[in-house]
Amino acid sequence: MTSAGPLSEIRIVADRLTKRFGDFVAVNAVSFDARAGEIIGFLGPNGAGKSTTIRILCGLLRPSGGRAEVAGLDVARFPERVREHIGYMSQKFSLYSDLSVMENLRFFGGVYGVKGTRLDERLKFAIEMAGLAGRSEALVADLSGGWKQRLALGCAVLHEPAILFLDEPTSGVDPASRRRFWDLIYSLAEGGVCVVITTHYMDEAEYCNRIALINSGKLAALGSPSELKRSAIHGEILLVEGDNPGAMLEALEGAPEVRDVAPFGSSLHIVVDEAKRDLPAIKTFLAARNLGWSRIEAIKPTLEDVFVQLVGVEAARGAGP
Numbered sequence: 001m002t003s004a005g006p007l008s009e010i011r012i013v014a015d016r017l018t019k020r021f022g023d024f025v026a027v028n029a030v031s032f033d034a035r036a037g038e039i040i041g042f043l044g045p046n047g048a049g050k051s052t053t054i055r056i057l058c059g060l061l062r063p064s065g066g067r068a069e070v071a072g073l074d075v076a077r078f079p080e081r082v083r084e085h086i087g088y089m090s091q092k093f094s095l096y097s098d099l100s101v102m103e104n105l106r107f108f109g110g111v112y113g114v115k116g117t118r119l120d121e122r123l124k125f126a127i128e129m130a131g132l133a134g135r136s137e138a139l140v141a142d143l144s145g146g147w148k149q150r151l152a153l154g155c156a157v158l159h160e161p162a163i164l165f166l167d168e169p170t171s172g173v174d175p176a177s178r179r180r181f182w183d184l185i186y187s188l189a190e191g192g193v194c195v196v197i198t199t200h201y202m203d204e205a206e207y208c209n210r211i212a213l214i215n216s217g218k219l220a221a222l223g224s225p226s227e228l229k230r231s232a233i234h235g236e237i238l239l240v241e242g243d244n245p246g247a248m249l250e251a252l253e254g255a256p257e258v259r260d261v262a263p264f265g266s267s268l269h270i271v272v273d274e275a276k277r278d279l280p281a282i283k284t285f286l287a288a289r290n291l292g293w294s295r296i297e298a299i300k301p302t303l304e305d306v307f308v309q310l311v312g313v314e315a316a317r318g319a320g321p
Contacts, residue, residue, distance in 0.1 A: 009036040011071060011163050011194035012057060018065035019052050026052045028217035029066065034196060036162070039189050041208035042198040043307070049217040050198040054165050057196070058088050071162055087156035087164040095152055097141035101132050104140055105155060112159035119158075126154030129184060146177025153184060157193075164188060166197040170204065182207055202303045211303070215311040225303060232306040235259050236275040238282065240268040242293040248286065255285045262308045267295075269305055 012034040019027040027049045034040045042050040055061040057070055059079025068075045071085035095104045105126055109119045127133055130150040132143075140148060149169055157164060166185070170178040182204070189195050197208070205211050206225050213220040213228070221228055242248055245268055252261045252270060257278040260271040272278040275298035286293060 010034070011036055012196065013069045014053075014057070014066070015068070016066035017053065017056060017063055017068050019049075019056055019061060020064040025217050027056065027063075030212075030214075030217075030219045031066075032212055032219065032222055034163075034194050036192045036194050037189050038210065039185060039195045039197065039208045041205045041211045042196070042214055043200075043202070043205045043211050043303070044214035044220075044311075046200075048214040050214050051167050052217075053214070054088075054167050054196065054198060058086060058165055059083050084159075085162050087159070087161040089152050089156045089164075089166045089169050095140050095148065095155065098139065100137050100139055101127070101130075101143075101151060102136040104151065105158065108155040109158050114159050122158045122160070126151070126158060130154045131180075144177070145173050146180065149173055149177065149181055150184065153181070157188065161193070163194045164196070166195065168198050168200060171200065178204070202307070205303050213307065213310055220310045221306070228303065228306045229301045232309045233271065233301045235271045235273050237299050237301050237305060238270040238272055238275055238279060239264075239295065239297055239299045240270060240282070240293055241266065241295040242286075242291065244291060248291050248293070251286070251289050251291060252282070255282065257281045257285070260309070262305075264304065269299075269308075271305075271309075 010033050014030055014032050016029040016031055017027055018025065018029055030049070030053060032040070042053065044050050052061065056063050057068055057075060059075045059082040062076055070082045073082050073085070075082050096107070099107070102123070105123050109122065114122055127136055130147060130153070132138070132147060132151065140151070143151065153169070170181055173181065185195055185197070199205055208225070210222060210224055211228060212222050221232065223231065240248060245263060245266060249261060249263060249268055252258050252268065257272050258270050259273065262269055270282065272282070279296060279298065283296060
């Protein structure tokens with residue numbers, strides 16, 4: 001994965017960025033920056049404010065307060081000029097299904113003002129990037145979801161933007177296609193493109209240089225995946241599996257060694273001060289209440305553990321696929 005150096009050019013600055021819709025505050029004083037070659041991920045439940053923040057930065061929505069600069073331009077004052085420097089891929093498939101691959105590419109090339117020899121070069125690049133060599137005349141409607149998303153990415157970068165906004169681009173795409181899509185994102189970032197991506201997938205967030213955890217319009221935390229795990233988890237994690245996780249959850253909430261406990265699918269994650277020391281006590285506690293387990297072991301914290309600690313169980317569930 002690419003690593004944006006400390007001296008990389010700053011491409012995006014958000015300073016207490018706010019967006020209100022009537023009495024509802026969708027984005028609440030969000031501040032961050034993003035640099036050339038950096039991949040920054042917005043992670044949060046539905047309705048957290050991720051997409052609204054992206055649309056403000058793209059010049060598609062006017063902020064209600066605060067300030068945002070993209071490519072050195074104030075997005076509130078110069079939205080059209082901002083859009084000359086960015087690529088944007090929405091969470092909803094944005095290509096024309098009744099047109100061919102090449103017809104879509106030529107259309108977006110015209111929208112972005114790419115012409116002549118440069119257009120020919122960029123069309124070739126997009127076809128190769130999407131893995132559609134030999135299928136340029138195929139209708140988009142006949143493509144698989146993974147091919148469609150890679151083609152949409154090719155359209156978004158035809159004009160070689162310095163900044164790329166991707167709004168849940170892999171939603172509904174199979175895991176293998178998601179992996180290939182991320183390979184493309186890495187290659188763009190290695191070329192110096194600043195990438196901002198919103199996602200519902202915890203595993204995808206691990207691929208980012210930094211993650212912005214968004215909840216209820218607020219920035220709950222910002223840092224690399226490893227930094228967030230170190231700062232948010234005050235202790236160590238035990239995984240517990242058994243036949244009656246509901247009863248175990250209720251019981252463990254009162255165990256003296258347990259700092260926090262939360263359901264993760266059919267298992268539980270328990271936060272304790274020291275896993276090696278506290279694990280025997282947890283076993284004794286469960287056995288005394290006739291609660292059997294099939295597995296208890298120390299595990300490394302995940303981003304989902306971080307999310308539970310910072311914004312709660314229900315919000316973490318809403319951030320899942």
